[in-house]
Amino acid sequence: MKQRIPPDQKIITVSGLYSGIGKTELCQHIVSLAPGIGAIKVTINDKETAVLDDEASIMVSGKDTCRLRESGAAKVVWVRAQEERLAEALAEALSRVSGCSRLLIEGNSVLAHITPDIAVFVCDSRMCSDKPLKPSRVTALRKADIIINNMRRGSDAAVEQVQGKARQINGTAPVIAIDITNRAETVAFLKKLFEKNGFITP
Secondary structure (H helix, E strand, O other): OOOOOOOOOEEEEEEEOOOOOOHHHHHHHHHHHOOOOEEEEEEEOOOOOEEEOOHHHHOOOOOHHHHHHHOOOOEEEEEEEOHHHHHHHHHHHHHHOOOOOEEEEEOOHHHHOOOOOEEEEEEOHHHHOOOOOOHHHHHHHHOOOEEEEEOOOOOOOOHHHHHHHHHHHOOOOOEEEEOOOOHHHHHHHHHHHHHHOOOOOO
């Protein structure tokens, strides 16, 4: 079920190949560029469904939600949902950030329920593994507008191989090789991307 989005609300999604690949760090850079932005963190689990935005749940030191809030997000909502209940949980989360003109959503499965203005997918050299991707990751990659090959220091960048593998699933999105831990480089790239898409004004 596709979610209804306010016509004046611009949404960017950040999805990724694996946990720990750099999604939240990228989200922190995004938040820093867009004052007043709202953020939704989506975690899929098999046990419970909850939509949380209270300080005790969000501001846990070291947690992704805390990192987003400390980076400048005006409002952070954490969706913990079973896959089959994500649509209703996401609808509730969206209602809680309806007052934000710009919205960041971190998660893979959300792309089955919304069509963002910009969809970013983060991967690295593990893309070239023979291990099959989960369906939600394939969907997120297929729907991506931008694919970032995160070339973290000390990692095997495999630039051409990653690009070739990504092209097998998504033949149109540009594959950008950057080190997300390099704040200056990443912010410069995001700034150009956002200005081009009207996400921020020059």
